[in-house]
Amino acid sequence: MPSLEEELFPSTPGKFKIDRGHTMNRQFNRCFASTSTMFLWALFLIALTASYLSFQSFVDSGSRYFTASWGGIQWEKQIRSSAQIHRSKGMSVLVTGAAGFVGSHVSLALKKRGDGVVGIDNFNSYYDPSLKKARKSLLNSRGIFIVEGDINDARLIAKLFDIVAFTHVMHLAAQAGVRYAMENPHSYVHSNIGGLVTLLEACKTANPQPSVVWASSSSVYGLNEKVPFSESDRTDQPASLYAATKKAGEEITHTYNHIYGLSITGLRFFTVYGPFGRPDMAYFFFTRNILQGKPITIFRGKNRVDLARDFTYIDDIVKGCVASLDTSGKSTGSGGKKRGPAPYRIFNLGNTSPVTVPTLVQILERHLKVKAKRNIVDMPGNGDVPFTHANISLAQRELGYKPTTDLETGLKKFVKWYLTYYGYNRGKAVH
Numbered sequence: 001m002p003s004l005e006e007e008l009f010p011s012t013p014g015k016f017k018i019d020r021g022h023t024m025n026r027q028f029n030r031c032f033a034s035t036s037t038m039f040l041w042a043l044f045l046i047a048l049t050a051s052y053l054s055f056q057s058f059v060d061s062g063s064r065y066f067t068a069s070w071g072g073i074q075w076e077k078q079i080r081s082s083a084q085i086h087r088s089k090g091m092s093v094l095v096t097g098a099a100g101f102v103g104s105h106v107s108l109a110l111k112k113r114g115d116g117v118v119g120i121d122n123f124n125s126y127y128d129p130s131l132k133k134a135r136k137s138l139l140n141s142r143g144i145f146i147v148e149g150d151i152n153d154a155r156l157i158a159k160l161f162d163i164v165a166f167t168h169v170m171h172l173a174a175q176a177g178v179r180y181a182m183e184n185p186h187s188y189v190h191s192n193i194g195g196l197v198t199l200l201e202a203c204k205t206a207n208p209q210p211s212v213v214w215a216s217s218s219s220v221y222g223l224n225e226k227v228p229f230s231e232s233d234r235t236d237q238p239a240s241l242y243a244a245t246k247k248a249g250e251e252i253t254h255t256y257n258h259i260y261g262l263s264i265t266g267l268r269f270f271t272v273y274g275p276f277g278r279p280d281m282a283y284f285f286f287t288r289n290i291l292q293g294k295p296i297t298i299f300r301g302k303n304r305v306d307l308a309r310d311f312t313y314i315d316d317i318v319k320g321c322v323a324s325l326d327t328s329g330k331s332t333g334s335g336g337k338k339r340g341p342a343p344y345r346i347f348n349l350g351n352t353s354p355v356t357v358p359t360l361v362q363i364l365e366r367h368l369k370v371k372a373k374r375n376i377v378d379m380p381g382n383g384d385v386p387f388t389h390a391n392i393s394l395a396q397r398e399l400g401y402k403p404t405t406d407l408e409t410g411l412k413k414f415v416k417w418y419l420t421y422y423g424y425n426r427g428k429a430v431h
């Protein structure tokens with residue numbers, strides 16, 4: 001006689017038979033057994049539904065986090081219009097970090113000469129977002145649309161590539177700042193590594209693939225002492241986590257070039273400054289403090305040697321970025337495979353004439369006509385390097401890059417902008 005278990009769960013499907021000639025007891029057992037089975041199934045279904053619903057709400061809240069303000073017909077229309085090319089052989093460029101310092105300037109330059117530009121920026125609060133909003137307004141007034149979103153949002157990036165067949169990506173979104181990396185290390189990994197990979201995944205998948213130009217950093221030279229810094233010098237001794245994530249970016253982009261045929265150009269920027277700059281940088285907050293009569297802290301290196309930077313003016317950097325886009329060469333992949341080798345380039349974009357930090361302060365004092373209150377301290381172990389100095393011969397040769405603005409001239413333009421932007425020219429007192 002088959003066991004109850006065998007009867008309920010026959011080994012051969014379709015062989016389950018209802019036997020009407022069994023006793024009441026047997027019927028009761030069966031009835032009880034089938035009720036409890038149904039109960040178990042009901043429980044299982046309820047649990048399945050509950051977990052599906054909670055997963056859905058997780059997905060929804062995740063996409064809400066990323067997609068607060070994207071989507072819709074109107075939104076897509078704005079993107080298409082912003083991406084429109086108005087010159088022959090022009091390009092359509094996705095600029096990440098478009099509300100940032102370098103991103104906003106590069107976007108304006110591209111738009112001005114007739115290229116299509118779509119920006120993306122997450123408007124985070126690493127520094128005053130109102131400055132980013134002001135840059136955004138400026139770009140909007142020139143017909144450039146900035147998508148509010150994060151480069152870590154793969155769905156959003158994929159959507160942008162669905163809407164526009166970007167020929168180029170100018171990737172400038174990043175967690176910047178050398179010293180802040182000690183306060184918030186994960187933000188560097190999130191943006192400079194996670195965000196970069198998400199973006200490259202989208203670029204690799206896009207058909208046609210865009211050419212990618214992106215911002216590395218002079219900080220990758222780290223503790224390198226050979227001057228001036230050449231692209232072939234050591235970059236395996238980073239002094240900060242910021243530098244380490246930028247160096248990682250160079251390695252990561254190399255793999256995408258190698259495997260998927262993405263055309264990649266990495267630009268090592270040397271301490272970029274100028275109008276609409278970053279308030280977390282020394283020249284910017286020195287200016288603010290000097291005007292407000294507050295002291296500034298000047299770091300000094302070992303053996304009382306002044307720190308020096310190859311400060312590079314924004315307009316020169318913009319020319320280097322645009323020339324990199326123009327000469328980038330095509331990506332060669334499609335469908336996740338490369339068809340042949342694609343360009344992989346790295347360039348220094350510096351000024352080739354380092355200036356010490358005390359000299360920077362003197363120039364600011366002259367332009368502001370206000371004396372700084374100096375507080376000189378030994379350089380703390382915070383990721384800083386003693387000096388930077390770019391060898392730009394490679395960029396000169398390949399990009400025609402030739403910086404033309406010295407620090408004196410560039411800071412004059414910055415101070416003029418600063419005084420206007422923050423209302424000092426409208427009667428705000430200069431101490």
Ligand SMILES: O=C(O)[C@H]1O[C@H](OP(=O)(O)OP(=O)(O)OC[C@H]2O[C@@H](n3ccc(=O)[nH]c3=O)[C@H](O)[C@@H]2O)[C@H](O)[C@@H](O)[C@H]1O
Nearest residue numbers: 176177178217218219269270271281282297298299307384
């Ligand atoms: O080329 C880069 O790749 C990097 O450039 C920039 O880093 P840095 O060259 O370190 O610029 P910045 O902070 O302005 O300090 C300038 C000088 O002032 C000194 N400094 C700084 C602060 C202070 O309170 N006192 C001081 O003396 C300080 O010791 C230093 O000597 C970008 O911020 C960075 O995002 C990255 O792009």
